Amino acid sequence: MIELGPGPSFVEYLNRDRPDLLPGAPIQSQGASGAAGQVPHGTTIVALSYAEGIVMAGDRRATMGNVIASRRIEKVFETDRFSVVGIAGAAGVAIDIAKLFRVELEHYEKIEGTRLSLDGKANRLASMIRANLTLAMQGMSVIPLFAGYDTLAGTGRIFSFDITGGLYEEVEHHSVGSGSPYARGALKKLWQPDMDATAAVRVAVEALYDAADDDSATGGPDAVRKLWPVVYAVDSHGARRVEDAILAEMARSIIATRTDDGKEA
Template identity: 60%
Template sequence: MSRELVHGPGGSSFTELLRAQAPHLLPGAAPGEPGPPGGVDLPHGTTIVALTCADGVVMAGDRRATMGNVIANRDMEKVFAADDYSVVGIAGTAGIAVELVRLLQVELEHYEKIEGTLLSLEGKANRLSAMIRGNLGNAFRGLSVLPVLAGFDLTGGTGRLFSYDLAGGCYEESAHHSIGSGAFFARGALKKLWRPALAQEEAVRTAVEALYDAADDDSGTGGPDLGRQIWPTCAVVSADGTRFVDAGTLEQVVTDLVAARRDNPGGAR
């Protein structure tokens, strides 16, 4: 890439560079024609939960994607590493959401290569906000995307969460948050289960249990599938970086949770 191109429109922002050179490749850049009456059925992803813990943040997502009243996919990934110190979870129109995440990943990698340093966590949150705002035309046509961003703030030495609205408004959440069709039920569970300074292991179990409660009341949220061995996707971000919890650990967490709920389906304490 030539120096003129690097320091031309957009500077260290890959999104702005793409907007100047090939705007048709950006999410939300499709012609603004109205869709057919009643809309169109496309796979939608739900549900994501995120919470702070003693040394960072934990984010988990169920694996189900729905298309109307049909299960479109049973093992979809909805939690992604944005870079070494942040993760993003997606809800909404799956195809556009995944494209948005890939663009964010390239954006952050591009910034690091040009500037020689990582973008701050607030900077990442703001970049994602601009991308969501760029998808507003699609949102009006029913192709909405609502992600949640979580990461470790290297400056402040703590985990932080950011939520969004359809217009790209960015809001920091203090302790926990959830998005997707099961968010209402997951949020209720998190209010009862979360407490300050949770250990990572406790936070992982809390996230999985909140998804379990969401799946209990929301048909769009997939519960743990012991028969197919499909477990939630769970990521932990700390000063050591981003890591995804391995399948063996998640299987044990789910098995213990199901056993504890056998005679107590509501999870009463």
């Protein structure tokens, strides 16, 4: 049984009493190349700011080498009322880190009676990524994208990380994952500082569409299976997931504009 002390960090309790439960626990059964080669990896995540907050979106595909391991994986998670995190990299470890990060923020709020600042949340996530460095050096890296609404500054903010836990604040928009170079190209062309939430969601979906067009590891909107990206918008009212019906309409509109169906008669 774990004895909880007075500190606000749930991760510290696990590190002290049950380090085997942490996402960065060593893999004993396989070598570095074997472990990395048999683990599903997820891509691509995009985030962008708009006039009232931020939007984050992720595609639904996970790959294992040249095989599609999953078409339905979710890579964007609500971490608390005013923040979301998207994960790219070794899917199992990344999802565990995202879930543990959410528990970490809930535990801090219960112990301290207040929420961490957005900067504090980003720093907590950076320390969790840093703890995963051993697995990252074995090819099982986790690269998250964190974003939220800063209630003190009254604006949306985006943070990226490297595998060592390095923390960087991004301006306007950012993308991570194997499809990120193509997604960033779309974001540069389509992003506008005065966009509303609806326009920002469309830009995010279009950026993922462009990434899927050139990156085989990124899954585009799938009208046959009715699979759409996972998209969250965060503003002063909190985080909310965009409904599939809205995403389906946007995806079909984007596809139509790029085919003969979208041309004027």
